[in-house]
Amino acid sequence: MVNYKDLGLVNTREMFKRAVAGGYAIPAFNFNTMEQMQAIVMAAVETKSPVIMQVSKGARNYANASILRYMAEGAVAYAKELGCAHPEIVLHLDHGDSFELCKDCIDMGFSSVMIDGSHLPYEENVALAKKVVDYAHQFDVTVEAELGVLAGVEDEVSAAESHYTKPEEVIDFATRTGCDSLAISIGTSHGAHKFTPEQCTLVNGVLVPPPLAFDILAEIEKKLPGFPIVLHGSSSVPMDEVNTINQFGGHLEAAIGIPEEQLRKAAKSAVCKINIDSDSRLAMTAAIRKHLAEHPGDFDPRQYLKPARENMKKMYIHKIVNVLGSDGKLAQ
Ligand code: G3H
Ligand code: 13P
Ligand code: ZN
Numbered sequence: 001m002v003n004y005k006d007l008g009l010v011n012t013r014e015m016f017k018r019a020v021a022g023g024y025a026i027p028a029f030n031f032n033t034m035e036q037m038q039a040i041v042m043a044a045v046e047t048k049s050p051v052i053m054q055v056s057k058g059a060r061n062y063a064n065a066s067i068l069r070y071m072a073e074g075a076v077a078y079a080k081e082l083g084c085a086h087p088e089i090v091l092h093l094d095h096g097d098s099f100e101l102c103k104d105c106i107d108m109g110f111s112s113v114m115i116d117g118s119h120l121p122y123e124e125n126v127a128l129a130k131k132v133v134d135y136a137h138q139f140d141v142t143v144e145a146e147l148g149v150l151a152g153v154e155d156e157v158s159a160a161e162s163h164y165t166k167p168e169e170v171i172d173f174a175t176r177t178g179c180d181s182l183a184i185s186i187g188t189s190h191g192a193h194k195f196t197p198e199q200c201t202l203v204n205g206v207l208v209p210p211p212l213a214f215d216i217l218a219e220i221e222k223k224l225p226g227f228p229i230v231l232h233g234s235s236s237v238p239m240d241e242v243n244t245i246n247q248f249g250g251h252l253e254a255a256i257g258i259p260e261e262q263l264r265k266a267a268k269s270a271v272c273k274i275n276i277d278s279d280s281r282l283a284m285t286a287a288i289r290k291h292l293a294e295h296p297g298d299f300d301p302r303q304y305l306k307p308a309r310e311n312m313k314k315m316y317i318h319k320i321v322n323v324l325g326s327d328g329k330l331a332q
Helices: 013-022 034-047 057-063 065-081 099-107 122-137 157-162 167-177 214-223 239-247 260-267 278-294 301-324
Strands: 026-030 051-056 089-096 112-115 142-147 181-184 201-203 206-208 229-231 271-276
Touching: 013 026, 013 271, 026 034, 026 089, 026 301, 034 051, 034 065, 034 278, 034 301, 051 057, 051 065, 057 065, 057 089, 065 089, 089 099, 099 112, 099 122, 112 122, 122 142, 122 167, 142 167, 167 181, 167 214, 181 214, 214 229, 214 260, 239 278, 260 271, 260 301, 271 278, 271 301, 278 301
Parallel strands: 026 051, 026 271, 051 089, 089 112, 112 142, 142 181, 181 229, 229 271
Antiparallel strands: 201 206
């Protein structure tokens, strides 16, 4: 049993309070590799931003749970080496799907966990989230739970709307579970194909997706004033990265994300955690494809992972400064 405080990590409580009051959002970036972790830390240090480094079940399977935990501990040391005396780094479990997985992460030093019971019947979601909260709070670990189901690209817009978070449920859910933050569904979805071209409108040659359901967000805020809200599926799928991938041998068709101005607007509300994973994957893949196409003789991974790391760092800094507004928001 390791407590996250001994690893120099922090939970989300204070940073969310400041973010909600200050009208900005904390970046939650997924990591699976050392290069992603380094790029996240470099970006957070350069911008003086708090940051959530999140690990999915898939990341644990890919990289090994212990290795990722030690990497997060290393991230704190690395941030200090880069000149940040008091880094605010959260190690968060993304989409935990069972009490056992959440407990395992808490016991190995995570400072925050998500229990995702959003696909379960309401009462089962409440019971599971409460069980995780009761365990986590003994160790001052914060818990994110989810109400409403994120749409997949195959959904019709009407079907997606039927999965939106129901504002009339949020008070009961937050009160009975005791969760510290709530992930909601207002039109975002996971991956690089969030909308079909048919769901979008063509404006000046650009496909513009339907706007997020800000009316639902406003209703939720009215029911739970100041309560920390989380947006998953918030990659914007930058066209320049998609074009680079396609130019250098990739084949990504109809990749469409959430426009950044929509996220900027959300960050100014009670949305205080914005999850971004796919944009990192795109930035990494674009840089690697370009490098290998232009340097066909290279075979040392450092030759192509270095520009990949640089490109991810650039993207993370852009999100922090130009989209989420968490730059300069360290407590000290
Ligand atoms: O929300 C899902 C995250 O992007 C993590 O994806 O389960 O493929 O690691 P993953
Ligand atoms: P994206 O696929 O839009 O990056 O969403 C990531 C996410 O929600 C991680 O939980
Ligand atoms: Zn997610």
